[in-house]
Amino acid sequence: MKKFKTAFSILFLLVLGGFFFIWIQNELAFREELHQRAAPSGLHPIVEEKSEELVSKAAAIGIQVLITDGFRSADEQNGLHAKGRSTTGNVVTYARGGDSYHNYGLAIDFALKLSNGEVVWDTARDDNKNGKADWFEVAAIGKELGFQWGGDWQRFKDYPHLEMTFGLSIDELKRGYRPEDVMQ
Incomplete structure (x- = not known):
């Protein structure tokens, strides 16, 4: 035994x-x-679709939105990161190349477009005259569409920023994971 x-x-x-x-x-x-896996070279299709929906829904309530930024290469991100540090201008981002959801096609930035064509980043404007700041109305629409808004962040506020992480961290994206991996 x-x-x-x-x-x-x-x-x-x-x-x-x-x-x-x-x-x-x-x-x-x-x-x-x-x-x-190749790095993304444009906006993720869902992010692109929801961006277009954001612009359309905002227009329906009298707010003209301009998507000012979407996908960024790591080199473009590093150029923005250099502003206010090693190049002239104000600091516009804390993320280096590879450290932003923009670099994976999962983020957009927006601004308000006035009837005269001017583009503004004025969070207090109420051009549709409904007693609510247009900027925050756009952010609310974005959140309804599944975006996370940089204005809700605790460490610092990034009011023009909307992103869809699909539950993936920057570290996971750097290692090659993509939204399709978590959506299956």
């Missing part, structure tokens, strides 16, 4: 080890696939 238990234990450990080996191989192959 003791020999049977020993043989069974050895067999069990071999089978368990085989399953573990196969799992490790699959995990390593998946991670390699992630690293080989």
Whole structure:
């Protein structure tokens, strides 16, 4: 009986080890696939669709919205990060290339467009005369559409910023995960 238990234990450990080996191989192959994925080169289709819906819904209540920024390459992001640091101008972002949802096509920035064509970042304007600041009305529409708004952030406020993370962190995006991985 003791020999049977020993043989069974050895067999069990071999089978368990085989399953573990196969799992490790699959995990390593998946991670390699992630690293080989091309970086996005434009807005994610859902973000693009919801951006257009944002502009349309805002227009329906008398607010003209201009999407001022969407996808940014890492080089473009680094250029913006340099402003107010190593180049002239005011600091406009705290994120370096690869550290912004813009770099993965998951974020947009917006501004208000006046009837004369001027573009403003005035959070207090009420051009549709309903007693509410147009900027915050646009942010509310964005949140209804599934965006997270930079004006709700605790560390610092980024009022023009709307993003859809699909539950992915910047670190996961850097490692190659994409929204399609979490949407399946």
